[in-house]
Amino acid sequence: MKARAFSYARPTTVVEALQTFAASGDDASYIAGGQSLVPALALRLQAPQVLIDIAHIPELRGIALQDGWLRIGALTRHCETLSDPLIARHAPLFHDAAPYVAHPAIRNKGTLGGSIALADPASEFPAMALAMGVELEIANLSGSRRVPADEYFIDLFQTAIEPGELLTAIHVPVVQPSHRWAFDELARRRGDYAIVGSGILADMRDELVAQIRLVLFGVGNTPVRAKRAEDALRGRQLDQSAIVAAQAALSDDLAPPDDEHTPAAMRIHLARVLLGRLLGRIAEVA
């Protein structure tokens, strides 16, 4: 279980990283924390000619408030997501999900940008990015652009990031006093990928659901916004009948994989249970 041979580059600026990638003839991989990439290399599922270590690029670091958005540098580690007070206050779903992301040692090395760039459909952070409606800052040699999360996740491990491009930061619209949120997941063991997980961000006005973003993960090729369930809740009080309606709508929102270990019917069932519990929690504090 040893990786195929590759050469190693360690750029110190984003532009240098992008140029290194271009010079490799696109046969390269960026590595940040490497907590998902290194196993893939060890198993020879991936075998780039060049490994570009972006962990030493200062531009990719930092957490700062900018005009109602929290800009989180792509190299922000999972453990910082847990400990940073700005994230806890302004991007609470990242903070709440962090303890569920793998184990302490993985969280010490893995990066938020790496997780969202990989876009594992069973991962917490990509789903929470979608739930909070973040924008992803993506750099290429022509410049930089921001892609809304709703347009970012395309298919299994496929995002708006084009080959050679680099995810440089995550911009989170800061939560408002009227916002309520909840996160939970059902995993067999602590730190495992969840069978089903969910993050919800709701804007509650006059005890009614004014807006809601309801995201599930582990249930498809990408994190999924349960839009029909959102529709079932919008404009309503979060009472039992609304919750039941949202749960019922889930089967139209989800088409989970059916495999030997976890039948699709089970994922839908668990998604409903989880949704009910999370909405119940939001209703309690609302």
Place this chain on the structure above:
Amino acid sequence: MSNSININVTVNGEAVSRNVAPRETLADFLRGSLELTGTHMGCEMGVCGACLVLLDGRVVHSCLMFAAQASGSEVETIEGLTERAAIADIQEAFHQRNALQCGFCTPGMLMTAHALLSQPGVPTRDEIRDALSGNYCRCTGYESIVDAIETVARNRAAPAGSKNVVAEVGA
């Protein structure tokens, strides 16, 4: 494609300069080039926790990074922690409580215990179990490990002279 590159790492307090193949993991580098075989490999994919080391003071999997990535960093292994007596009380508690059998997971367990016990406060048993959630042990069933860590946490928090003896052992 370059066959080898030069890296500079501080390992257990000593500056080390070596040529490595870029594909060599930090775990293979520590075990092979530096003969620090106290770092073990149980899965080579960051699941079992046997290969944990300290990288710039943080516990990480040495199988989940290449030695090249560690250039410029400080690495500390079980050998280093042992020699500077940083975890002597944890090792003693593990010994008294028999919190190891085959010993293969033990260096990783000690790394996790060291990280947890370096934080302020006395963790609950559930918090200890949570901290250990990435460390696989096939022998002990974990309870003795939780006991040993709990004992050290209490002893470190207790005023001098009121240390607990581990669970009647040797009484």
Place this chain on the structure above:
Amino acid sequence: MSDALTSLDRPNSYIGRSVPRPNAKRLLAGRGRYITDIVLPRMLHVAFVRSPHAHARIVGIDAEDARKMPGVRLIATGADLAKVCKPWVGTLDHFKGMKSTPQLPLPLDKVVYAGQAVVAVVADTRALAEDAAEAVLVEYEELPAVIDIDAARTPGTPVISPELGDNICFHGKIDTGDIDTIFAGAAHVVEEEFHFGRHTAVTMEPRAIVADFDPNEMRLTAHHATQTPYQFQDIYARHFGIPEANVRVVAPDIGGSFGMKLHVYHEDMATVGLSMLLGRPVKYVADRIESFVTDIHARDHRVRARMALDSEGTIIAMDVDDVTAVGPFSAYPRTSVVEGNQVFRLIGTPYRFQNYRADLQVVFQNKVQMSQYRAVGHPIAFAVTERLVDMAAARTGLDPVEIRSRNLIPDDAYPCAAPTGYKFESLSHHACLARLRELMDYDRLRAEQAELRRRNIYRGIGIASFVEISNPGPAFYGVGGARISSQDGAVITITPSGDVRCAISVTELGQGTETIVGQIVGEHLGVDRERIKVITGDTENTPHGGAVWACRGAGIGGETALRAARKLKENVISLAGSILQEQPDRLDVRAGWIVDAASGRQRIELAEIARIAYFRSDTLPPGTQAQLTVAQHFAPQGFPFAFTNGIQASHVEVDVETGFVKILKHWVVEDCGRVINPLLVDEQMRGGVVQGLGAAFFEECVYDDNGQLTNGSLADYLVPMAGEMPDIEIAHVETPTLDTELGAKGCGEAGTAASPAAALNAVNDAIAPFAASIAQLPMTPSRILKALGRI
């Protein structure tokens, strides 16, 4: 501890005392020396090209490009290795009619499971070997694979090994007679069909071997991660044609074994053969992916069983049908029939009933070989038995404790025999049951359970009695023709400084062999255990013996050490008598001194005796030859096995909406005879219980219809981790075996033997209000949700 003097207060009274393991300190310092750590001069590394198919004919192998790759030293096929290795067949004579095919290190023309090694690539590093292995092209012609447990016996199914005639490895029957009549007349009959998934050992250190063949002296040294070095010395000598005395097997620190590392593996045999072909050391370390597809798997049973009771709730008979699928051939040298044999002989054995019928079919399939792993057969046997007992309790309206109390063999009924043939010397089921009831506060838990159910919280309590085979005599393997020893040997020496060296054939896996041997020698020789060095795990330096398996280390190895120490003590006292001009029967050895037996007065230090013996023999009386080294062998006689017994309880909470189970607590009351070191015994229990809970809730090797293992990585195969495991409370009842002076029986497998049964009963108890039941392990959320009718 009270102030009263106990037997533990005598000098060197170590037996029964919790002492930590001296050899654990270096492991804690990162100074363990495992096979994976070993580097020899000019050592090469091997990687294997593996079959992607579960069943296929090998049409051609093209290794031309691979041979030219950097660092490659040898590429070998089945034909190359067949020149140096004689084939092996995994059968035993006492399993009448069992059959299996001859095996070679690498196959000649056919692969029979996915992941099977086909070509060996030896190179300067493992990475280079893997590079070249990728470049070896093997052409296969795929054959239909036999996967399902029933497929093997279905008419028209392809026969995996046509030379055997069919896919049946072994067929066994037990019948005490009139079973149909008894069931027809029974007041109550309960029945169930059970499914037990395959699971595997997942030792922390994978399998590893460094084979070092020196053609100049025809000498093989195998540094081998195994629990049975003598068995492998015999096998390497016979199959590679090397004189046995020239084969040295060294097993230093082993990163877990649990039965998995005592079987012959094709890669290990290939590695020895490659070292012979190259005349250089060759290292093979299975990576975790290889471990999952090639380490032996265990269990994989489908059991249909029923139990008959009279109107009083007395069990009167059981009727059992067990099918177990063991892979494409039987493992060597212990076979793949032992597990099934133990399942159908252990079922029902804690109970009094004497009417029993059982059918065992051991079948072949295209999956990796299945064989002995911790608690061989026991978890299946007691899950079946104990679930039926709980079902019978529900049917008859008896409490689970009460029905066991009525049916367990009375503690004063020994010796007695089970209807399956096992003989019991002396067990303590009722004492254990009573102790458990008190330990777990059973009545309070039942009251709490009722209270919580009213609040829609569903907790369950499961109880499981068990027996466990330990201290096996030759009846286990020897009578079947296997060259697997049931005796052990020890050589004890007093060194010139008065220290003690004990070289013994039982091996250390971290369970504490060296510690308990030191305790026993210290106590029976009269020497502080700090002065005793115990040497294990090297065939060159220790006598031949069985080593450790089937919970024999403490009972047989310990007795060997005891007798060796006594013999040496007699020599010491005899010599001291000569030197002191004293009657030997008035002398004793205590704490390293020769003392007056009656008064305890110190007469002469043991070190002084040794000094005189080694350096001043001229001062000894004429004709006195000091014998400060003794050898002792011991083989168990009397009962064929020393059965242990005990009872376990599991307390769980089932989330009936999600099917998730929280394991709240586990209890064990266990009788392994004389407890030599309670600390070590308790930790054997806990570790064993957790392996059983893994099987009960998490662990399963899941194959698809094509025979591909679908969860063969440590990320996908769920081993029990700290966060999900409970605290485990342990108590002991001690009924020493009278077959030895030491009185110890084994304890390493008891935890695993019945924790799945207790867990199965606990979950069923929790979901009983929904009229739901489950009879399949592992009890995953999806299976529990299905049982509850939620999906």
